Amino acid sequence: MEGKRWDVIGVGQCSLDYLGRIEAYPPPDVKCEFRDLTIQGGGPTATALVALARWGLRAVLCGVVGDDAFGDEILASLCREGVDTRHVLVREGRTSQFAFIVAEPENGRRTIFWQRPTGEPLRPEEVPLDEVRAARVLLTDGLFMDAALRAAEAARKASVPVVVDAGSLRDGMLELARRSDHFIASETFARSLVGESNPEEACRKLAELGPQVVGVTLGPRGSVFHADGLFFREPAFPVEAVDTTGCGDVFHGAYVYGLLRGWPLERRVRFASWAAARVATRLGGRAGIPWPSQFPQEFAASF
Amino acid sequence: MEGKRWDVIGVGQCSLDYLGRIEAYPPPDVKCEFRDLTIQGGGPTATALVALARWGLRAVLCGVVGDDAFGDEILASLCREGVDTRHVLVREGRTSQFAFIVAEPENGRRTIFWQRPTGEPLRPEEVPLDEVRAARVLLTDGLFMDAALRAAEAARKASVPVVVDAGSLRDGMLELARRSDHFIASETFARSLVGESNPEEACRKLAELGPQVVGVTLGPRGSVFHADGLFFREPAFPVEAVDTTGCGDVFHGAYVYGLLRGWPLERRVRFASWAAARVATRLGGRAGIPWPSQFPQEFAASF
Numbered sequence: 001m002e003g004k005r006w007d008v009i010g011v012g013q014c015s016l017d018y019l020g021r022i023e024a025y026p027p028p029d030v031k032c033e034f035r036d037l038t039i040q041g042g043g044p045t046a047t048a049l050v051a052l053a054r055w056g057l058r059a060v061l062c063g064v065v066g067d068d069a070f071g072d073e074i075l076a077s078l079c080r081e082g083v084d085t086r087h088v089l090v091r092e093g094r095t096s097q098f099a100f101i102v103a104e105p106e107n108g109r110r111t112i113f114w115q116r117p118t119g120e121p122l123r124p125e126e127v128p129l130d131e132v133r134a135a136r137v138l139l140t141d142g143l144f145m146d147a148a149l150r151a152a153e154a155a156r157k158a159s160v161p162v163v164v165d166a167g168s169l170r171d172g173m174l175e176l177a178r179r180s181d182h183f184i185a186s187e188t189f190a191r192s193l194v195g196e197s198n199p200e201e202a203c204r205k206l207a208e209l210g211p212q213v214v215g216v217t218l219g220p221r222g223s224v225f226h227a228d229g230l231f232f233r234e235p236a237f238p239v240e241a242v243d244t245t246g247c248g249d250v251f252h253g254a255y256v257y258g259l260l261r262g263w264p265l266e267r268r269v270r271f272a273s274w275a276a277a278r279v280a281t282r283l284g285g286r287a288g289i290p291w292p293s294q295f296p297q298e299f300a301a302s303f
Numbered sequence: 304m305e306g307k308r309w310d311v312i313g314v315g316q317c318s319l320d321y322l323g324r325i326e327a328y329p330p331p332d333v334k335c336e337f338r339d340l341t342i343q344g345g346g347p348t349a350t351a352l353v354a355l356a357r358w359g360l361r362a363v364l365c366g367v368v369g370d371d372a373f374g375d376e377i378l379a380s381l382c383r384e385g386v387d388t389r390h391v392l393v394r395e396g397r398t399s400q401f402a403f404i405v406a407e408p409e410n411g412r413r414t415i416f417w418q419r420p421t422g423e424p425l426r427p428e429e430v431p432l433d434e435v436r437a438a439r440v441l442l443t444d445g446l447f448m449d450a451a452l453r454a455a456e457a458a459r460k461a462s463v464p465v466v467v468d469a470g471s472l473r474d475g476m477l478e479l480a481r482r483s484d485h486f487i488a489s490e491t492f493a494r495s496l497v498g499e500s501n502p503e504e505a506c507r508k509l510a511e512l513g514p515q516v517v518g519v520t521l522g523p524r525g526s527v528f529h530a531d532g533l534f535f536r537e538p539a540f541p542v543e544a545v546d547t548t549g550c551g552d553v554f555h556g557a558y559v560y561g562l563l564r565g566w567p568l569e570r571r572v573r574f575a576s577w578a579a580a581r582v583a584t585r586l587g588g589r590a591g592i593p594w595p596s597q598f599p600q601e602f603a604a605s606f
Contacts, residue, residue: 018321018403020416025331029412037401037418098340100321100403102416109332113323113405115340 246285315348549588
């Protein structure tokens with residue numbers, strides 16, 4: 001496994017978030033003052049890679065941006081963090097994904113106004129398969145589904161573990177589950193799958209599709225995982241949450257980190273829970289990603 | 304009056320607006336997709352000057368921005384329109400005024416999330432009084448009150464007419480009215496002044512302070528003006544409104560235009576109503592500002 005070119009290759013979304021803090025979400029047709037505007041890159045895969053790069057791993061992203069000012073800032077935000085962007089394609093004349101998010105630290109709510117990018121999604125033939133095979137792990141959010149499926153297929157053939165961050169039950173997600181080794185879904189995804197809030201049942205169904213490890217994240221209620229026929233629940237780390245943007249993204253990045261360090265499942269999930277909780281203490285998905293110097297002793301051993 | 308360096312000098316606010324179109328204003332804590340993101344400069348005085356520059360007049364702004372990316376874009380948006388920015392001061396290490404606005408074309412509502420600039424307001428001693436005296440008209444929104452009062456005083460001493468765009472009844476506004484020749488207030492201002500929606504009564508009170516012309520704009524219900532002891536009401540131009548951002552700003556710019564062309568009051572107000580209505584047909588405060596080629600015949604005579 002050592003000697004590979006990348007520790008992790010990501011196939012998925014990158015976007016730009018503007019975030020502001022408000023006291024209370026306003027009724028329509030009024031002026032509402034916000035504070036502490038922060039501009040941060042977002043996107044499930046992109047933010048997970050930022051965490052991994054911050055923790056010393058070699059991360060490369062396959063994705064798309066528009067050739068607008070947001071696209072420039074998305075790329076800059078990745079470069080500054082040390083994520084390699086050579087495979088982020090720029091769609092000419094198109095806009096990037098952008099969101100304006102108002103967070104209410106008082107009650108933990110966040111309201112997201114977002115704009116869909118106008119550029120074409122990453123196409124399967126645009127995935128650099130040699131690079132996928134040259135990575136130790138593939139991480140994907142399935143937001144460019146056809147590209148994700150092709151990358152996952154190539155990865156598995158080359159014995160590169162496939163980790164999926166499944167936010168919603170989009171077309172192709174169950175096929176992606178069949179081609180994955182670690183499939184960690186949101187509560188929203190699990191509810192769509194089994195029709196109610198029953199994460200264990202969702203895990204059971206997902207496990208039947210083949211992944212070695214399946215899990216469902218439950219925000220402040222922790223997470224449920226299933227592997228080798230056994231379940232376990234991990235509580236969330238208690239934290240004074242300011243804004244939960246990016247918590248799920250970093251959870252997945254941290255899970256990949258544990259995988260690359262060869263940690264057992266329970267330790268991976270515990271680290272992921274800890275890292276996700278840190279993210280909630282700051283406005284935006286990336287500001288709160290901890291640095292290795294902040295790791296608790298139990299996760300501190302170096303590579 | 305001819306031979307002056309500037310047709311109009313503005314003392315007031317400039318800002319940056321991001322605007323998006325939504326179908327319906329969402330409840331809190333959800334994701335709401337918006338469309339047609341548009342980025343436009345804003346600020347009452349700045350947008351009025353953009354209209355005047357578009358109509359061929361020499362306009363210069365006195366104001367402040369931060370040295371952030373928003374400030375760069377605010378200045379660029381003015382330069383592109385031909386508004387002179389030599390007297391817009393850049394506050395180092397400070398942020399500019401910024402707003403994210405969601406408009407609902409279906410019902411005409413707009414909800415504004417805005418951030419106060421962190422830079423110091425324009426100081427009175429920062430107003431270039433020689434430039435004020437070298438202009439044919441001074442326009443101010445009173446948002447840098449001390450600077451506006453000083454500019455108005457210098458203007459009147461030099462027989463430069465003072466036009467005020469009074470959005471809200473801030474401290475100093477009545478003193479500014481005393482130093483002005485044309486004082487045109489919003490309905491909000493009028494209501495604060497007389498405690499109820501009685502624009503005629505507000506005009507009467509304002510006229511006592513000295514301005515030759517006073518008026519109150521009433522959005523889709525038109526406007527009320529008072530001059531020489533007489534009132535008149537001008538209806539709004541019927542229009543399919545998409546977003547009312549900037550309508551009031553352009554109303555004032557158009558009023559100044561009519562003043563510079565030597566039009567009688569009724570014609571000024573009629574032109575202002577027409578121009579404001581055009582602005583409402585497009586998202587943002589500036590996109591809908593008409594070009595002279597679009598002027599109806601009655602306003603078409605050239606300088």
